[in-house]
Amino acid sequence: MPFVRIDALRGDSARLDALGRAVHDALVDAIGIPPDDLFQVLTSHDGASGTVRYDAGYLGVRRDDDIVFVAITLRGGRTVEQKQALYRRIAELAHDYAGTEPRNVLVTLTENDLPDWSFGDGVAQYVDGARHLVTAPA
Known part of the structure; x- marks a missing residue:
């Protein structure tokens, strides 16, 4: 059930696709x-009509214009260790698939609960009594 947004500066469609695959494969590998379960919005910012801003050295990490912002919304309940494994796997696969240096991969997780999701038809599919109830969301 994760919803993923990926924002990259001057990312062509091949790079965005590779980053999307990297994040999805990491979600499958690291947290099951x-x-x-694929829901993503992949956005490139051209630096003119849209851009990204960042501190090039925050917390001692050297970043450059190859930076990628990954925002993941998912159901709560993962351990700190699972989250750390996810961050590592995303960075590894972003490098393997898209050539993005791990230092340029910024990931945020936002957790929520089952009633916070509607997958269409104006229905909260994970809520008891809802049409198409799914019993074991990830």
Whole structure:
């Protein structure tokens, strides 16, 4: 059930696709998201009509214009260790798939609960009594 937003400066469609695959594969590998649970928005910012801003050395990490922002909204309940494994796997796969240096991968997680999701038709599918109830969301 994760919803993923990826923002990259001057990312062409091939790079955005590779980053999307990297994040999805990391979610599957590190925290057991089902492979068909894919909901992503991939956005490139051209530096003119849209851009990204960042501190090039915050917390001692050297960043440059290859930076990628990954925002993941998902159901709460993962351990600190699972989150750390996810961050590592995203950075590894972003490098493997898209050539993005791990130092340029910034990830945020936002957790919520089952009633906070509607997958269409104006229905909260994970709520008791809802149409198409799914019993074990990831």
